Structure formats: structure tokens, C-alpha cells
Amino acid sequence: MSSISISDNLQTVRAGLLAACCTAGRAPEQVALLAVSKTCSAEQVLQAARAGQHAFGENYVQEAVDKMAAVHALAPDLALEWHFIGPIQSNKTRQIAENFAWVHSVDREKIAIRLSEQRPGDLPPLNVCLQINISGEASKSGVAPSDALALAQKIAVLPGLQLRGLMAVPEASDDVFEQHVAFRQLRQLMEMMRSQGLPLDSLSMGMSADMQPAIAEGSTIVRIGTAIFGKRDYAK
Numbered sequence: 001m002s003s004i005s006i007s008d009n010l011q012t013v014r015a016g017l018l019a020a021c022c023t024a025g026r027a028p029e030q031v032a033l034l035a036v037s038k039t040c041s042a043e044q045v046l047q048a049a050r051a052g053q054h055a056f057g058e059n060y061v062q063e064a065v066d067k068m069a070a071v072h073a074l075a076p077d078l079a080l081e082w083h084f085i086g087p088i089q090s091n092k093t094r095q096i097a098e099n100f101a102w103v104h105s106v107d108r109e110k111i112a113i114r115l116s117e118q119r120p121g122d123l124p125p126l127n128v129c130l131q132i133n134i135s136g137e138a139s140k141s142g143v144a145p146s147d148a149l150a151l152a153q154k155i156a157v158l159p160g161l162q163l164r165g166l167m168a169v170p171e172a173s174d175d176v177f178e179q180h181v182a183f184r185q186l187r188q189l190m191e192m193m194r195s196q197g198l199p200l201d202s203l204s205m206g207m208s209a210d211m212q213p214a215i216a217e218g219s220t221i222v223r224i225g226t227a228i229f230g231k232r233d234y235a236k
Ligand SMILES: *Cc1c(COP(=O)(O)O)cnc(C)c1O
Pocket: 036, 038, 059, 085, 086, 169, 207, 208, 209, 223, 224, 225, 226, 227
């Protein structure tokens, strides 16, 4: 896979992000690019970092923590921002609270309380998005839209956390109209919660296959893996 240039891919993704913002009449600074580096090596993360990428998303705690140490050993002066975007087991909350700047996948009060209690006092509060099961799939993680406000109000008062917004992984669809509908529902849910006094400013939505509709519907963080690092090899 050495023919893939991460730097070229990043340029293409950034150009697509810019074009989507332009089409949507949005300022490109409003949309952050999160490079999803699950299954990628520390060397690949470094290649992206050298091409100017600052924020990285990971799904598996142990893989992520090992990778952070490996990146640090290779480039001790490099300061990257790590986001946890995978399912959260309660026995992994301490490692998440100690090693990440953001968590996008909080969907239970119990997990939020542990993250808040375990966030080290010398770090700023952990930025948190609530994961919403926007397509209502039985197999998906995420809180139901109808339960989101009550959960957010409980999480907003936890001292170790800063509740920032909502995240969703809508049911995969080739239908652009359906993609728009799911992302619009997430934005409208956030607007409803803001009208209830919650100071939310982040919508984590859009992946390699649906970045454009997500940006059109108001995404502020797109989570892009395949389009930057190539097809994932889970065998490694
Ligand atoms: C893997 C993953 C991504 C990246 O998906 P791509 O299709 O490779 O861009 C984004 N968000 C979550 C939650 C993921 O697990």
C-alpha cells in the first residue's frame, strides 16, 4: 500500500471540505477535519501530522494509547489532539479520561460520571459529544433522540466534562436525500437542546462517504478515515 500518499489524500480531502463549505455558504474555519487513524500505524499518523494534520480520531483504547506512545517516541515535540470516537466500556474510562482531549461517543450517564471523576485535575475538562442513534437502528450505539435532552442536562453539570454537542453515524445509505435527512435531524436536535439553554457548539457528523451532505447540514467536525489513509486492513 506504499503507493498511497497520505499527504496527497489529505490535500484532496481538504479541497473537498473547502468545496463543500463553499457550496453550503459556510466559512471553512467552521468545519474541523478529524483524521480517523484506527488500524493505522504511528508512522502513518506522523505522515499526516507532517502534512499539517493536527487532530486524530481513534476507536480502540489500547491501540490508541500504544500509538500515542509510539508517536511520542518518534516525535517528542509534536503535540497532537486525540479524539475517542468508539464504543466505551466502563473499565476503559480512566485511560480515555487521561489520554484524550475529546470523546464523541458518550451515550450513558454512568460512563459520563466515570469520565468526569477520572479526568485529571491538571487537564482542561474533557470535551464531550453525545452519540445519538439518529436512524433508530437496534444494533447501533447511541442514545435515542427522545432521551437526549434529559441525558445532556445531567452531563452538562459534571465538573470534569465540557458538553460540546452531538455525534451520529447514520445508517449507511447511497441515497443523498436520506443522508441529508439524518444529518438535518441531528442538527435540529442540537438546536432544540440549545433552545433549552444548553451551550452546544459542535456537530460531529460526516465520514469519507458522506462528508458533503454533512457539511451542507451544519457539521462542525467531519471524521474522515478511508479517504486519508486508504482502505483499512483489520488483519494487521
Ligand atoms: C471508522 C470511523 C470513521 C471513519 O470512517 P471512514 O468511512 O473511513 O471515513 C468515522 N467515525 C467513526 C465513529 C468511525 O468508527
